[in-house]
Amino acid sequence: MNAPAKLGAYGLGLVVIFSAALGIGNTVGAVGAVGPSPAGDGHGAHAPSLPARPAAESVPAGLQVSQDGYTLTPETTTLAPGERTAFRFTVTGPDGRPVTSYQVAHEKKLHFIVVNRDLGWFQHLHPTEVGGGVWSVPLSLPQAGAYRAFADFVPEGHEGLTLGTDLFAPGDHTPQPLPPATRTAEADGYTVELDGDLTPGTSSRLTLTVSKDGAPVTDLEPYLGAYGHLVALRAGDLAYLHVHPDGEPGDGVTRPGPAITFNAEVPSRGDYRLFLDFQHGGTVHTAAFTLRAVPSPAGATPAGADHEHSGH
Numbered sequence: 587m588n589a590p591a592k593l594g595a596y597g598l599g600l601v602v603i604f605s606a607a608l609g610i611g612n613t614v615g616a617v618g619a620v621g622p623s624p625a626g627d628g629h630g631a632h633a634p635s636l637p638a639r640p641a642a643e644s645v646p647a648g649l650q651v652s653q654d655g656y657t658l659t660p661e662t663t664t665l666a667p668g669e670r671t672a673f674r675f676t677v678t679g680p681d682g683r684p685v686t687s688y689q690v691a692h693e694k695k696l697h698f699i700v701v702n703r704d705l706g707w708f709q710h711l712h713p714t715e716v717g718g719g720v721w722s723v724p725l726s727l728p729q730a731g732a733y734r735a736f737a738d739f740v741p742e743g744h745e746g747l748t749l750g751t752d753l754f755a756p757g758d759h760t761p762q763p764l765p766p767a768t769r770t771a772e773a774d775g776y777t778v779e780l781d782g783d784l785t786p787g788t789s790s791r792l793t794l795t796v797s798k799d800g801a802p803v804t805d806l807e808p809y810l811g812a813y814g815h816l817v818a819l820r821a822g823d824l825a826y827l828h829v830h831p832d833g834e835p836g837d838g839v840t841r842p843g844p845a846i847t848f849n850a851e852v853p854s855r856g857d858y859r860l861f862l863d864f865q866h867g868g869t870v871h872t873a874a875f876t877l878r879a880v881p882s883p884a885g886a887t888p889a890g891a892d893h894e895h896s897g898h
């Protein structure tokens with residue numbers, strides 16, 4: 587397996603999704619060159635006479651339950667709080683039938699993210715296929731409230747999609763404010779420092795540095811083909827940004843910590859909640875941050891210009 591090629595293909599999918607979804611083209615040189623061709627993926631068959639939508643009107647990922655003919659269909663959207671349930675769902679395709687062919691991305695055919703709507707709780711799960719296009723995953727919503735579930739997948743013959751649906755746990759619920767912006771997060775005894783800024787409309791370099799008991803962690807373990815996975819959700823509507831590290835284990839350049847570098851691009855100013863998954867000691871840990879995206883001052887140096895390793 588050619589790791590750079592694999593990464594490139596994978597990164598391509600994400601960048602394309604991201605650019606298409608957020609309407610931000612031309613940010614990375616490769617995007618324009620490798621984007622889907624106008625007739626390449628079946629869009630033309632559905633809407634041959636429609637001109638391409640202006641990018642500015644595109645919708646960020648995760649806000650829709652149905653997109654491009656693909657629909658996320660949960661068996662139920664109400665789960666008793668604190669009770670572990672076999673949560674089942676399908677993704678139906680343009681032909682109305684459950685999708686059974688997926689491309690593997692980050693070692694899985696489908697990534698399933700669940701958060702509560704006030705962004706204080708997060709889970710990254712991997713459902714299993716139980717036949718006929720049905721996915722099942724043990725799920726427990728910890729307390730009463732409103733939740734958002736995202737299915738992040740690449741159907742065969744299509745670019746990647748992230749569909750979202752609301753889930754509900756009945757009962758009394760006191761909404762919590764967004765946790766305040768912070769550059770340091772604790773997770774299971776680990777400390778993660780966040781460096782870098784989110785600048786709307788441009789690729790922003792974020793570096794997350796993991797330490798434990800004051801010592802840098804230099805033996806992070808690969809998790810789903812990377813040393814870290816970062817999910818960013820926009821406060822207010824939970825627009826979904828699945829960003830990925832710059833480099834991957836085994837590429838000869840990327841070190842197993844303490845720093846994990848990501849390229850992220852956000853569509854607008856405002857607050858984002860970032861969830862970092864990393865693996866160490868055989869266990870996956872999650873560190874969460876709130877970060878505010880602010881436009882950069884005119885004439886500022888592009889972020890990351892002086893870094894040693896550039897994936898693009």
Ligand SMILES: [Cu+2]
Nearest residue numbers: 694697698710
């Ligand atoms: Cu996943």
